Amino acid sequence: MVRYRVQKKLIRLIIILQCVLIGAASTLVSAGEKLDDAWLNTATSDASSTGQRGALKKNQVLANNIVLSTDPLPEVKGGGDYNIGAHDLLTVKVFQAAELSGDVRVDFLGAIHLPLIGAVKVRGLTPTQVSWLVAKKYGEKYLQNPQVTVFVKEYTSQRVIVSGFVVKPGVYPLEGYTTLLEAIAKAEGLKRLADMEKIVIFRSNEQHKVTGYLVDLKKVQEGLAADPTIIAGDRIVVPQSGGRSFIENVTNILRGFVGFGTL
Template sequence: MIASRLVNQLICTSAVLISLAGCSSSNSGSTPADVLSSVNNRSASPSALRLVDTLPPPENSNQGTEQPLAANDVLQIEVFQTNTLNRTVQIDSAGRISLPLVGTLVAAGKTVRTLEQEIKAAYGRSYLQNPDVTVFLKESVGQRVTVDGEVAKAGLYPVTSAATLLDILAQAGGFKEVADQKKVYVFRNVGSQKFVSNYNVADIRSGRLSNPKIYGGDVVFVFTSQNRVALNNLKEALGIASNATRLAVLP
């Protein structure tokens, strides 16, 4: 009898929790700014963050078709038929590289093709006639994405120029049971501006929404579904109550 009353009480309590969870999950106006300050930049303020439907591509990314270079990236630079100028260089913390004859060049924030053309022009001005320069991105230390929240394996993940949101979520092992697939937020800094966009992954998988591209420096955060948490708590509570019932009927 006592066990039966306990089960009924737990069911009523869980119903209230689910109702409250639904109310709180719909009131998420300032949540992206809170997440940004805890995940990416603790000095960020809500007023500096813009919620947009579509995230703009990073600066100097050729309209989002290329990943801009970053500090600590390693480049292989080859000058055709001039082997003495071939170099493997790492972009320093100030975003620069140093090359023979032409000296220091800014590399960070530029695409590989843009840097390639600037090196070609630098050698062509004073040293070589119509130089043929090729730049390869050998190691991309800076091109990583932070994935946090309700995913199986939160952490830093490398990205390529073709990386998408679904790719990154797959690398992170997919969603935890309590994840809210309607509340996947992507944060991006474009110059001095900070943007965030909310994606419904179920709509992306069904084809109702396009699968957005992800770039180095982005932060992907998956929110908790309060309804799922409440249901899990209910299951756990009912499991405890069920055990109590079985114990009560034992001779």
């Protein structure tokens, strides 16, 4: 009888613990869901009261501390030439030296390996600069006044993502100086329902802080606003016009990426 009572108490205790754990788990899930959508509710609450669902603030914070800004994009330093990076495929042509010419892949350290002269660091250089560098190295020991031409055969290292309401969303190579209009042209233009007045360019700075810059493409096309320069790593989001709030629209597109934290 005593043993039966002890077992009965243990069973009751186990049931109570299970209830507590289940309740705690559901609370955590609910809290997680609320946190995940908290910024969305905040973004639309003020706008709803004025009849402007999805209105934008000056510097609105999205998920994972991503800031949506109405400020212009920062100026891009440097010229329009393409800077070579890891995994790009280069074609090296040495005049009247076919055995020294050919295609070569930039390794992960940013170097190419050429006959006779071995490894040459090329990451961050333009094709013209690489031509001069290779000619200099061949001229030091092996050739008299060598003529070298280098061009990029495959652009692999520098890319931009174009997503949302464009004809062909995807990842596209940056082949030198590229503007927003040119990047969208790579994706074969906007769809009919695209909101061209609220295009967002997400860009990460040196401190890995991501900011989404709002661009009115209609004003750009009309010559009333500058066509912003696109750089490697930018992510262009084209939302849908009408329907959902702008913030919700952009967020749903972003969820197609591998998490906000990877932006």
